[in-house]
Structure formats: C-alpha cells, structure tokens
Amino acid sequence: MMLRQGLSRQILLAMSAVTVIAGLLVFFGTYLAFSIIFYFSPWNEDENGLLTGTDFLVLSGLIFLALIMAAIASVRLARRILEPLESLAQSARRIKDGDLSARATPGDHSLGETAHLVADFNAMAQRLQDMAADVTLWNAMIAHELRTPLTILKGRLQGIIDGVFEPDECSLQSLILQVDSLARLVEDLRTVTLADSGHLDLHIEPIRLQDEIQNLTHVMEPELNAAGFQLTLDLDDIVVRADALRIRQALLALITNARRYAVRGTIEITLSEENQLAIICVSDEGPGLPSDLEPWAFEPFKRGAHAGFSEASGNGLGLSVVRAIVEAHGGTIKYRRSSKGGATFEISLRMPAP
Known part of the structure; x- marks a missing residue:
C-alpha cells in the first residue's frame, strides 16, 4: 500500500522509525553490553556451555534499560508531533466557541508538515477574523x-x-x-x-467597445457640459466578449466619479489594444485620489476627506462596483496619476483569440 502524503505519512514514518530504532537499540545495545560484561566477568558459562542465572539477570537488566531509553525517545518524539496538534485542536474549539483570535502554536518547526498545517490553520483563522x-x-x-x-x-x-x-x-x-x-x-x-461570491450573472456576447462607449457618452455629454466638463474620445475599433450592460455600468460609474470629484475641465476616454488586451482609460485633470486612499481605492465604503472627496458625496461603493464588474469579466482595473495630475482608471479586458 502506498503511503499517503502529508501529515499522516509523517506520523506513520516517525512512529515506524521509533519502532525500528527501539528494536535495534534493544538488540544491539543489549548484545554489545552483555558481550563486554560476559567477557570480563569471572563467571562465563556453566559446564554445559549454557548461560547461568546471573547471566540471565544481567541480560534482563540490560534489556530493561534499553527499553526505558527507547520509551523515552518515543515519548519525546511523540510529544514533538502531538503538541502542535493539541494546540491546533484547542484553537479549533475556541474558534467554534466564537473566539476568532485563537491561534495554534507550531512547536518544533523541524516537523515540516505539522508546521505547515498549523500555519494554514492560523491563516484560515486570520481570514475568518478579517x-x-x-x-x-x-x-x-x-x-x-x-x-x-x-x-x-x-x-x-x-x-x-x-x-x-x-x-x-x-x-x-x-x-x-x-x-x-x-x-x-x-x-x-x-x-x-x-x-x-462568484454569482454575478453576465450575458456574455461579442460587443464593439467603441460603439458602447460612444452611445454612453452621447447620453451623458449634455449633463457633463452643463457641469463644466468636456469629453474627448480616442477610440480604436475593438471587439471583446463581455456583458454590454455591465460594461456600460462600470464606465458610467467612472465618468460619474470624475464629474463628482474632479476639477472642471476635460474628461478623456481612450480605447486601445495592447498584448491581446483591450485597454479602456478614463482620465480627468485632477486632483486625483488622496494618497492615503490610493491603496484602498477599490474597497467598499472607502472615501477621501478633502478636495471634493467628502463624506456626503456618493455612497462609497462606486469604484468597488467597477472592480467587481471588471473582475467578473476576468479583467483587471488599476489606478494611476494622469499626465495632467488627475486620476486615470485603466480597465483591461481580454480579447478573443484571433
């Protein structure tokens, strides 16, 4: 039967090693010690060449000492293995009872699989707590x-x-x-x-991104002009497989975000191809995201506190909705500073293979 990988294999090998070592220790240790004692002792054998009662007592004592040493070694090794497992069990019970701060201790890191098991458990507990x-x-x-x-x-x-x-x-x-x-x-x-949760329904079909962007901006342009913004478009003709409604929803959120937070000026939308990716960029003229917000820009309910990023503006979900839609399409979204010092949000979508 093939040995299973992982912790069970490690425990099985360790216990097998203890058994073999204990047997060898008892056999060879006793044999060696008894041979030395027997050679130098004043009593050797009886007249029939058999071991005397004294010989048997010495041999029994040596076997007993060897067994004690083997038992001590086995207990120490078993303790090294069982201590982290016991800590793991206690921590699991504490988490079951609602204490999500419970963590297991790895003990001896030389036991690789046990240490990995404890590390994975602690990572799981940390994720549950988060x-x-x-x-x-x-x-x-x-x-x-x-x-x-x-x-x-x-x-x-x-x-x-x-x-x-x-x-x-x-x-x-x-x-x-x-x-x-x-x-x-x-x-x-x-x-x-x-x-x-991976359950966002998408109606995937081939769409011309150029047409979708133009249709959306045509509807939004009067409102943007009234607010003091000008739209500029630089669009290549690119076809991707996506949900047109969701892509428009994401672009609408980005344009609305620029209208709500950016200084009056130009909002530029570009569409280009790079390494079999359709790249959509929405840029404004500033001030961009606050530096303390940049790492958390796409997290829910994260908003800035200056230059128009006020607590009362929006619901703090706009960019997280964009991220959710883009990632549901298997794409990515990134933020960077625009050439004019404003915000640039870059959406990357995979293009169908030629």
Whole structure:
C-alpha cells in the first residue's frame, strides 16, 4: 500500500522509525553490553556451555534499560508531533466557541508538515477574523448610508401628513430622489456581493467597445457640459466578449466619479489594444485620489476627506462596483496619476483569440 502524503505519512514514518530504532537499540545495545560484561566477568558459562542465572539477570537488566531509553525517545518524539496538534485542536474549539483570535502554536518547526498545517490553520483563522470584522464594518456603513435618505423620507412624509409641506410636484420629486438613492445603494451592494461570491450573472456576447462607449457618452455629454466638463474620445475599433450592460455600468460609474470629484475641465476616454488586451482609460485633470486612499481605492465604503472627496458625496461603493464588474469579466482595473495630475482608471479586458 502506498503511503499517503502529508501529515499522516509523517506520523506513520516517525512512529515506524521509533519502532525500528527501539528494536535495534534493544538488540544491539543489549548484545554489545552483555558481550563486554560476559567477557570480563569471572563467571562465563556453566559446564554445559549454557548461560547461568546471573547471566540471565544481567541480560534482563540490560534489556530493561534499553527499553526505558527507547520509551523515552518515543515519548519525546511523540510529544514533538502531538503538541502542535493539541494546540491546533484547542484553537479549533475556541474558534467554534466564537473566539476568532485563537491561534495554534507550531512547536518544533523541524516537523515540516505539522508546521505547515498549523500555519494554514492560523491563516484560515486570520481570514475568518478579517471577514467578521468586514461584516461588522459593512453593517455599520450600510446603516449609516441608509439612515440619511430614510430620515429625509420620514421627515418629508410626516410633514406632508401634518400639513407642514404641500404634496406638490417639487416635494414629491424630492422624495423620489431619496428613493432613487436607496435603490442605487441596494443595487450597488447587490452587485458587489454577487461578484465577490462568484454569482454575478453576465450575458456574455461579442460587443464593439467603441460603439458602447460612444452611445454612453452621447447620453451623458449634455449633463457633463452643463457641469463644466468636456469629453474627448480616442477610440480604436475593438471587439471583446463581455456583458454590454455591465460594461456600460462600470464606465458610467467612472465618468460619474470624475464629474463628482474632479476639477472642471476635460474628461478623456481612450480605447486601445495592447498584448491581446483591450485597454479602456478614463482620465480627468485632477486632483486625483488622496494618497492615503490610493491603496484602498477599490474597497467598499472607502472615501477621501478633502478636495471634493467628502463624506456626503456618493455612497462609497462606486469604484468597488467597477472592480467587481471588471473582475467578473476576468479583467483587471488599476489606478494611476494622469499626465495632467488627475486620476486615470485603466480597465483591461481580454480579447478573443484571433
């Protein structure tokens, strides 16, 4: 039977080695010691050439000492193996009881597979602790994001009931805006959650990115011009396999992000091919992301605190939604400073093989 790899193989080999070493130690150690004692002893053999009772007592004593030494060696080796496993079991029970800070100790690092097992367990425990912390943070952030529109809705509706506000078109439009804010937050949360769990539905088909970008910017251009922005396009004719609706959603989020945070000026969108990748870049003229935000730009609920990156702007999910959509397509998204000192978001999508 072939030996299984991993920890079971290590324990089996170790115990087999202990058994073999103990047997050899008892046999050869006893034989050597008894031979020396027998050679120099005043008693050798009886007249029939057999061992005397004294010889048997000496031999028995030597075998007993050899067995004690073998047992000590076995216990020490077994302890080296079992201590980290016991620590692993205790830590697993603590985690089961809700203590996610529990960690196992590797003990003797010379036992490679045992040390790897403990390291993997500790990494798993750390990931569970991080996930629990993320869930707590998400719950707090979601509650914070929902509180403002719900408070406004409740106040407005109560005011209409009490006769403080007239239920005219302006008041109702304001309520609709708050409902839209809630619906957008829920949809963004749904997109990010589905993408992270690998369940974001995509309708993949060949699409011309040039046409999709042009159609989107044609719709957004009047709003951007009214806000003081100019759109410039430099688009190659590239076909990729993607979900057109999701790609437009990602681009819309990036353009909206630039309109919301960038200084008035030019928003440039380019589309090019590089190493069988379709590269979409959305650039503005500044100020770009705060330096402390750059490493966390695509994490949920991460927002800056200066130069327009205010707590009240957006829901903190825009860039994380873009990342979720791009990664669901097997692509990547990166942030860098633009040549004009602003922000450049670069989306890379694989092109179909020629």
